[in-house]
Amino acid sequence: MQRCFIALGSNQADPVAQVSKAFAELRALPQSRLLACSSLYRSAPLGPQDQPAFINAVAMLDTTLQPEALLDALQDIEQRSGRVRKAERWGPRILDLDLLLYADRIIDTPRLQVPHYHMHARSFVLYPLAELAADLTMPDGTPLQRLLDACPSTGLQRLTGTAAQG
Structure with missing residues (x-):
């Protein structure tokens, strides 16, 4: 078994329900076991x-x-x-699932880059990730805490009572 972390995001068609449904879908993935889900967070959109x-x-x-x-x-x-x-980057979306980390591997193929290429600068990824694995170290040896220290949570709002069941 390989430990993986997946970012979830939505801003269309009842985003809270979309993310909750995606957690259920992850729970049902073959050859996989969902271990934990972070709380939900509200963030301003990137781009437009x-x-x-x-x-x-x-x-x-x-x-x-x-x-x-x-x-x-x-x-x-x-x-x-x-x-x-769509061709438009950072536009509205019903659901976005990004593979952030796959064990301690560094992957760079035409289809997949792991660790996810901008996760180090995205508070809406780092803070929920820290909720699940505060002592995590990135594949390059960088502690997650160092990334958090360099990425303020400005504009990020943790929603209370919205932690999904893992």
Whole structure:
């Protein structure tokens, strides 16, 4: 089993329900076991500001799926939720699932970059991740706490009473 962390985000079609449903879908992944889910967080959108705020969270799971097979499974969950991939980056979306970390591996293929390429600068990823694994060290040896120290939580709001069941 490999320990993985997945970021979840939504700002369309009842985002809280979308993220909660995605947690349930992750729980049902084959060859995998969902271990924990962070609280939900509200964050301002990246890029175009003329869209609703996002609801974000992080899931921790163990899996025997290989990285690209896990990516395929995540993209399948997105598609079943109604996500349509568009050329516009950082636009509104029903559901976004990003593979943040896959064990201690560094992966750089045309389809997949792990650790996720901008996670170090995204409070809506780092703070839920720290909720699940405060003592985590990145594959390059950087402690998660150092990334948190360099990434203020400005504008990030933890929603109370919204932790999903892991």
